[in-house]
Amino acid sequence: MSAESLNVIALISGGKDSFFNLLHCIRHGHRIVALANLYPVVDGTTGALEDPIEEDLNSFMYQTVGHEVIPLYAAATGLPLYRQPIRGGALHHERDYDYSPGEQKDAPSKVDETESMLLLLQAIKARHPEANALCSGAILSTYQRTRVESIALRLGLTPLAYLWKYPVLPPRANEVADEAQLLRDVAFAGLDARIIKVASAGLDESHLWERVSSIKGVNRVKSALRKFGAAEGASLGEGGEFETLVLDGPSWLFKKKISVPEEGRKIVNEGGGSTWLMLRGAHLQDKLEDSDVGASPESSIRTPDLLDSRFQSIFHTILNTKDIEDSRKESTGALRPRILGNKFSSTLEEDDDILRWSVLANPSADRTCIAAEMQSVVSQIRELLSASSLDAAQITNTIIILRNMADFPRINAEYGNLFTRPNPPSRVTISCGSLLPPDYNVMAFLTVPRPGVNSHRNGLHVQSRSYWAPANIGPYSQAIDISVSVEAEEIGVRAIYVAGQIPLIPASMVLPPLSETSYAMQIDLSLQHLWRVGLEMKVQLWSSAVAYFAKATSPHEIKRYAEAAGLAWKLAHGSPEDDEDDESELDPWDLKHNSQYTSLGNSRENARARLPDWSIFTLRQQNEPESCIPPFFAAEVEELPRQATVEWHAHVGLSQIEESSVEIVYHPETTPSCWRAWHVFVRTAKATVVYTTMAHVPSPGHGNSSWGELQEELSVSHTHSVKALGLAPLVHHATPHMAYVEATSVTSLLSDVGDAGPSVPFATIPCYTIWSAGGERVTCVALYKMVLGLSPTD
Numbered sequence: 001m002s003a004e005s006l007n008v009i010a011l012i013s014g015g016k017d018s019f020f021n022l023l024h025c026i027r028h029g030h031r032i033v034a035l036a037n038l039y040p041v042v043d044g045t046t047g048a049l050e051d052p053i054e055e056d057l058n059s060f061m062y063q064t065v066g067h068e069v070i071p072l073y074a075a076a077t078g079l080p081l082y083r084q085p086i087r088g089g090a091l092h093h094e095r096d097y098d099y100s101p102g103e104q105k106d107a108p109s110k111v112d113e114t115e116s117m118l119l120l121l122q123a124i125k126a127r128h129p130e131a132n133a134l135c136s137g138a139i140l141s142t143y144q145r146t147r148v149e150s151i152a153l154r155l156g157l158t159p160l161a162y163l164w165k166y167p168v169l170p171p172r173a174n175e176v177a178d179e180a181q182l183l184r185d186v187a188f189a190g191l192d193a194r195i196i197k198v199a200s201a202g203l204d205e206s207h208l209w210e211r212v213s214s215i216k217g218v219n220r221v222k223s224a225l226r227k228f229g230a231a232e233g234a235s236l237g238e239g240g241e242f243e244t245l246v247l248d249g250p251s252w253l254f255k256k257k258i259s260v261p262e263e264g265r266k267i268v269n270e271g272g273g274s275t276w277l278m279l280r281g282a283h284l285q286d287k288l289e290d291s292d293v294g295a296s297p298e299s300s301i302r303t304p305d306l307l308d309s310r311f312q313s314i315f316h317t318i319l320n321t322k323d324i325e326d327s328r329k330e331s332t333g334a335l336r337p338r339i340l341g342n343k344f345s346s347t348l349e350e351d352d353d354i355l356r357w358s359v360l361a362n363p364s365a366d367r368t369c370i371a372a373e374m375q376s377v378v379s380q381i382r383e384l385l386s387a388s389s390l391d392a393a394q395i396t397n398t399i400i401i402l403r404n405m406a407d408f409p410r411i412n413a414e415y416g417n418l419f420t421r422p423n424p425p426s427r428v429t430i431s432c433g434s435l436l437p438p439d440y441n442v443m444a445f446l447t448v449p450r451p452g453v454n455s456h457r458n459g460l461h462v463q464s465r466s467y468w469a470p471a472n473i474g475p476y477s478q479a480i481d482i483s484v485s486v487e488a489e490e491i492g493v494r495a496i497y498v499a500g501q502i503p504l505i506p507a508s509m510v511l512p513p514l515s516e517t518s519y520a521m522q523i524d525l526s527l528q529h530l531w532r533v534g535l536e537m538k539v540q541l542w543s544s545a546v547a548y549f550a551k552a553t554s555p556h557e558i559k560r561y562a563e564a565a566g567l568a569w570k571l572a573h574g575s576p577e578d579d580e581d582d583e584s585e586l587d588p589w590d591l592k593h594n595s596q597y598t599s600l601g602n603s604r605e606n607a608r609a610r611l612p613d614w615s616i617f618t619l620r621q622q623n624e625p626e627s628c629i630p631p632f633f634a635a636e637v638e639e640l641p642r643q644a645t646v647e648w649h650a651h652v653g654l655s656q657i658e659e660s661s662v663e664i665v666y667h668p669e670t671t672p673s674c675w676r677a678w679h680v681f682v683r684t685a686k687a688t689v690v691y692t693t694m695a696h697v698p699s700p701g702h703g704n705s706s707w708g709e710l711q712e713e714l715s716v717s718h719t720h721s722v723k724a725l726g727l728a729p730l731v732h733h734a735t736p737h738m739a740y741v742e743a744t745s746v747t748s749l750l751s752d753v754g755d756a757g758p759s760v761p762f763a764t765i766p767c768y769t770i771w772s773a774g775g776e777r778v779t780c781v782a783l784y785k786m787v788l789g790l791s792p793t794d
Contacts, residue, residue, distance in 0.1 A: 003508030006030045006133035006158060009124055010079075011117070011148065012037055013063035014070055016193035016213065016244045017137025017163060017236075020186050023253065024162040025135050027301040028507060033128045034080045038116050039067040041085040061113055061144060062086055065197045066245040069258060069282045076256045076284060082127070084120040088113045096422040096459065097146045099154075114147040121155055135160040138464070139182070140238045146422065149463045159471075161464035162507060165536070166304075180218045180235040187213040189300050190250035192257070195221075197276035200234070200241035202227050205267055205275045212237075212244055243276070248287070250295050256284040304467045306505060306512075311528040314571045318520050318564045353453045353485045354785075356737050357384055358760040359444045360437070370407040370441055374414040377444055381418065389451050392418040395425040396457070396480045397497035399445040399763060405431040405639040411442055416475035423459025427476035428500035428649050430548050433638030435743045435766035437750045437758040445738070445763035447497065453488045457481070460537055469529045470504040479537045481655070484689055486787050491686040496537045496653035500548070501529040502644040511644060522645045523547070523565050527572055530648045531611055539653035540613035541662060543680050543691035544631045544783065545569065546740065548647045550640050551768060559775050562634035565646065566773030569632040575625035576614040616657045627664060631678040631693040633781050635740050636768040651738075651783060652691065657682060667721050674699050675717035679725065692784040694718055694736070697776050698745075705779075707741065707749045714739075714782055727788070736782035738763040742770050745779050 008030045010022045014037075022032060040062075064086075074081035088111040092098060097114060125131055134157040138145040145161055152159040166182055186193060193213040198204060202224040211217045218235070225234045225241065234241050248257035264281030307315055361367055365376035385392060400415070402408060408429065418424075425446075436443065461477040462469070472478065479498045483490040503511060503522035506529075512521045534542070547565040552558035614622055621627050640647045661683040668676050680691040694714060705713070718734060743749050743766040750758045750766065770778040 003028070003505075003510050006160070007033045007128070007130045008133040008135050008160065009034050009036050009121060009128070009131050009157070011134065011136045012070070012073065013137070014066045014073075014245045015063050015137065016183075016186050016191060016246060017139055018135075019137070019191055019193075019246045019249060020182075020189065021135050021137045021161065021163050023189055023191070023249070023297065023301050024303070025133075025160055026253070027297040027303065028162075030133065030160070032079055033131050034082060034124050035073055035077070036117075036120055036124055037067075037070045037073075037081065037083045038062050038086045038120060039070065039083055040064040041087075061147060063243050065243055065276045066279060069245060069260070069279055072258050072282060072284055076254050076258060078255050080127075082120060082124050084116065084123070086113055087111065087116045087119075095142050095146070096461070097143075097150045098422050099150050114151065117148070117151045118154065121151060121157070125155060131157065133158040133160055135162075136464075137161075137163060139163045139166055139236060145464060146461070153463060159464035161466050164462065164464055164466035165468035165532075166466075178222075178235075180222055182236055183213060183218045184215070185302055187215070187218075188302070190248070190295065191246055192248040193244040193246050195242045196245045196279070197243040197274070198241070199272075199274040200225065200239070203242055205269070207242070208267065208275065208277050209265060212242070245279075250297075250300060251287065252296065254287070257287050258282055259285045303507070307524065307528060310572070310574075311524050311531075314527075314568050315520060315524040317571060318524065318567050319517055353450055353488065354737075355388065355390075355446075355448050355450055356762065357381070357444075357446045357448070358763055359384070359446065360440055360757055360760065361442070363757040367439055367441060370404075370410050371414060373441055374411040377442060378414050378418060381444070381446065385448075388448075390448060393421040393424075394457070395446055395448045396482055397426050397428075397447040398476070399428045399765070400430075401436065401443040401445075401765065402429070402431045403433060403436045403441040405641065407441060408641060412474050419475050423457070423461045423477050423480065424475045425477065426480050426497045426499040427474075428647070429641055430500075430637045430647065430765075431639040432766050433551070435638070435768070440758065443760070449482060449485075450488075453483075453485045456483060458537075460533065465507060465509060467507055469532045470502070470506050470509060472499075473509070478533045479653070481537055484787075486687050486789075489686070491689070491787075492684045493657055493682055493689060494655045496534070496539050496655060498530060498533050498537070498539075498650050498653055500641075500647045500649045501526045501533070502641055502647045503529070504642065504644075511642060519561055519645055520564060523561070523568050526644070526646055526648050527565075527568050530650055531572060534611050534650070534653050535609045537653060538609045538655045539611055540616050540657050541611075541654045541680070541682075542630045542650045543652040543654065544678070544693045545648065545650040546632070546781075547634045548640060548649065549634060549636050550643070550645055551638050552636060555769070558634075558636050558769055559771060561646070562771035562773075563775040565634050566632055566771075566775070569773060570626075570629055573612055573625075573629045576622050613657070615659045616662045618660050618663055621663060627666070630664065630680060631695070632773045633695065633740070633778060634771040634773075635765070635781075636770070637765075638768075654682060658684070665725065667724055675714070675721070677718070677721035679721070688788045690784075690786045690788060692718070692721075692786070694721070694780075694782045694784070695772065695778050696780040697772065698779050704745050704747055706747045707751070710741070710746055710780055714780065718782075718784065734784055734786060736762055736784050738765070739780060739782040740765045740767055740770055742767055742777075742779050744768065 008025050010032050012018045012035050025032065091112040134152040136148045138148065138161045145164060149159045191213050192211060195207050195210045195212050198207050210220060212221060222235050237243060248254055260279050260282045264279060266278045267275060268278050269275050359377050359380050361373040361376035362380065366372040458481040459477045460479040461472060463472045465471050476499055479496050481494055481496045484493045484495050485491060503526040505512060512518055512525065549558060549561050552561065612628065617628050663681045665679045674697050676695045676697060678693045682689045694717060741749055741764060750760060750764060770781060772778055
């Protein structure tokens with residue numbers, strides 16, 4: 001499947017980022033149909049070219065310095081330019097934009113400045129009805145990106161933010177890669193970007209008019225900021241350290257260049273470290289005909305490799321059949337069972353601060369129409385929320401199982417009606433075909449905190465195309481982050497629920513080309529997406545994971561896929577000796593509003609993220625790296641979104657874990673019935689959270705069991721496994737919160753209970769086959785969560 005060419009409206013501020021993103025749009029074969037700009041109005045003054053304004057709005061949304069030069073871009077590029085004044089102010093200071101449709105009607109004089117963009121783009125669409133995309137220069141700012149996305153999606157425009165979380169490219173010859181690599185790529189692309197405002201300790205008026213898109217300019221800015229312990233992204237001006245104005249670019253975009261005479265550059269000192277240039281006398285100049293002969297978007301605009309170095313290495317390894325065969329031994333197979341002793345005073349047998357709902361359509365609903373069936377599911381979700389005094393905005397994660405993946409668009413429309421606020425829950429969607437209960441076409445499993453707990457909720461909801469990871473398509477977020485709590489008291493650790501990740505190429509949102517090795521690329525690319533989302537959310541450890549695979553053509557094929565995914569999972573975790581230095585950047589909103597990051601000197605350490613974070617493991621486990629790999633398995637289902645081969649689902653990501661407070665304990669064959677157990681212990685000063693994975697690997701000749709019999713075995717085996725840890729007196733037949741079951745080996749699964757419909761006491765996912773990381777057939781995998789209180793003497 002090839003990517004379509006889009007007709008793009010380019011938001012420009014005059015700065016380097018908006019123009020560089022515009023160049024990347026052209027590089028991807030998109031057509032720029034118009035330029036769009038919003039300019040300031042102060043005391044009724046329009047801010048036209050001949051009438052500069054001696055005041056900067058200091059908007060966190062729009063760059064306004066240099067606005068008097070913007071009209072020249074139309075003649076310089078030959079593209080139509082549309083401008084409108086900025087109306088209103090920053091009424092919504094939250095990082096994620098929460099737009100209310102009734103806001104303009106209720107108080108038209110008090111409208112957020114973001115809505116000025118809507119009016120401008122509506123006017124442009126009237127002139128250019130073919131426009132179907134909008135590009136902007138967001139690199140790290142969630143504040144700006146979410147506002148642009150809100151406007152774009154309301155107008156039916158695809159948001160393009162190729163520079164979002166822009167990966168550092170391999171350096172060019174004789175260069176060293178660093179956080180300012182992007183500026184070097186801006187220079188190589190032919191953009192002449194000048195600093196026209198400084199607002200940071202270390203930068204002063206001597207840096208004004210510096211050509212930041214040059215080696216000299218980059219080095220000067222880096223040197224000045226480094227003296228004051230600048231934050232990540234500072235060298236790019238992402239925290240407002242400086243703003244730029246583009247005067248020229250490659251000849252395939254800029255037909256003429258802009259010149260501002262020295263006498264027309266007036267320094268304005270606002271105080272507080274903020275100094276900028278007011279520009280007069282700007283005019284166009286002809287360019288030398290041979291200024292960039294032979295340059296083209298393909299030759300001058302570098303794009304990141306699809307896989308970074310870590311996952312490129314994994315891709316090559318999983319293509320090697322011998323490596324996969326050598327990895328068939330379980331990664332935790334070398335672990336010795338350990339007894340922790342009775343260190344705990346109590347246990348919550350079930351996770352009583354989390355509600356988990358299994359929802360099917362009402363048996364009386366019309367299940368011959370998928371829209372009507374989904375309406376019934378949504379209605380029941382609303383009733384459950386209302387009965388618990390909760391709102392849909394508090395749902396953290398949803399798993400949707402369909403009979404037919406072709407029904408996805410229709411159920412999506414109904415499901416989306418639940419959510420009107422930013423950051424809807426993360427979501428996993430799969431099709432299980434005929435394995436669903438007869439006459440039912442959709443099942444939904446939801447996770448939501450009980451009333452009064454986990455009030456602080458953070459989300460990652462990227463809807464723009466970029467080089468980073470796939471954009472959201474539909475009403476879901478990449479990840480939702482909530483606190484882990486016991487009896488409504490937070491214990492310090494946070495839980496991150498990540499959406500299912502399929503192997504779309506982020507920049508084009510299409511699957512990689514089909515080939516004999518495409519299964520390896522799809523496994524690896526979607527796992528890289530999971531890792532990038534995890535790093536952005538500062539995940540230090542996964543509790544467990546599953547790779548869903550679309551129905552294979554043979555048992556041999558699905559086994560090969562499972563082994564490849566198991567090896568990829570193992571390699572992605574690496575070891576403490578690895579030199580990987582994965583870091584996530586600070587968002588400018590955090591720099592400005594989050595007290596945790598107000599000290600620039602500490603922000604580099606605060607921003608550092610590694611996955612896994614080896615410091616959280618005990619020293620003994622760090623010395624046995626394979627003992628630190630969370631459990632993994634593969635599940636064969638009917639179909640996945642977009643006809644993908646694989647979808648990765650990490651069950652829970654964990655963050656804010658203290659050093660040496662995690663231990664993974666493995667128990668092979670806990671009873672003669674061949675159950676295996678993994679326990680992931682996460683200790684805090686207030687309690688210990690235990691994530692347990694139980695897997696049934698049947699012995700040869702094992703016959704079919706009923707689902708009821710298998711659950712009884714599971715309960716006994718779970719108690720036996722916990723007893724081996726010294727915790728038996730504390731646990732009495734805990735209930736799993738999720739189970740994967742090989743439907744062909746288990747009878748009476750999701751059986752009908754009279755008029756009440758199918759009985760689904762906890763999330764139960766029927767699979768064609770289930771496989772261990774080492775390629776063994778598995779009948780059932782069950783997931784538990786317990787919270788243990790420390791004893792007074794511990």
